[in-house]
Amino acid sequence: MKESDISSFPGIPFLLVHLAAFLGVAWLGISGVADQNVVPVVVALIAGLCLVVMLGGYYMVEPNQAAVLSLFGKYIGTSKDQGLRWNNPFYNAKKISLRTRNFESSKLKVNDLEGSPIEIASVVVWQVVDSAEAVYNVDDYESFVHIQSEAALRAMAINYPYDQHEEGKISLRSHAAEISKHLTEEIQDRLAQAGVRVMEARISHLAYAPEIAQAMLQRQQASAIIAARTRIVEGAVSMVEMALSELSKRNVVDLDPERRAAMVSNLLVVLCGERGTQPIVNTGSIY
Known part of the structure; x- marks a missing residue:
């Protein structure tokens, strides 16, 4: 069921006419009683009942609000004119907020793509764009938004790993923009029938489940140490290669393979060691 607009009468002018009609009916009834004439009294009673x-x-x-009008269960239309309005008195008006709203889901415990248990929650920004669908297509559109958003979050989380272990692979922790876009599309697909537009959805909480958090922390620390060591070794090898190349090019010293290997070993120890090395100065012959 799609939303359709319906016109309504401005309430203030209509209310003034209504009050004037009440005064006229009251005067007519009082005059009939004073003249002991039954006809004006009956007319006044009927007119008063109608009023x-x-x-x-x-x-x-109110602003950013819509009134969904129905007549004996049949949808008539939606009025969005602001202020006091008047329409058929037999219409039932159900108010729907069109304001932008947001909510944060509860922390869900799910398994990521690699099977690791994680805790995840999201913030969803949404707005009703079709009042008729929101009222008549679902029982409670607010509850529907909350439940379907959490279901979409679960479905999205199982498609990605928590952390990025391979270059170029999307993960929950490292690709916030891509994950947010996927989550928004996933929720929108589920809420389209409820007349709701999802403006933004993003992860607000992401962590490993408590039972594996310590183990995963050690894994992350090990990965960081390995990456740092790899970078240090690459830099050290480049510096040793440059030092030997410069010594050879400038004819500073001529090293045989054995002493060349010893020099390389000493330089790598100096460059790759975690602590400062203590040099030993040889004041005699190098042999």
Whole structure:
């Protein structure tokens, strides 16, 4: 069911006319009683009853709000005119907020692509764009948004690993923009039938489950140490290669293979060691 607009009468002018009609009916009834004439009294009672029934046609529409009107269960249309409005008194007006809203899901425990248990939560920014679908396609559109958003978060989380172990592979922790886009699309697909537009969805909490958190922390630390050591060794080899090349090019010293190997070993120890080395100065012959 799609939303359709319906016109309504401005409430303030209609209310003034309504009050004037009440005064006229009251005067007519009082005159009939004074003249002991039954006809004006009966007319005043009938007109007064009609005016009282017409009071049920007033409703208020605030900014960024819509009134979904129905007649005996049949959808008539949606009024978005702001202020005090009047329409058929037999219409039932259900107010729907069109404001932008957001909510944070509860922390969900799921398994990522590699089977590791993780805790994940998200923040979803959404807005009702079709009031008729929000009212008539689902029982409670707010509850529907919350439940379907958490279901979409679960479905998305199992498609990615927590951390990036291979170059170019998308992970939950390292690719926030891509994950946010995928999550937004996943939630929007589930909420389209409820007349809701998802404006943004992003991860607000991401962590390993407590039972494996310590082990995964050690794994991350080991990966960081290996990466740092690899970088240090690469730099050290380049510096040793440059030193030997410069010594050879400038004819500073001529080293045989054995002493060349010893020099390389000493330079690597100096460059790759975690602590400062203590040099030993040889004041005699190099042999």
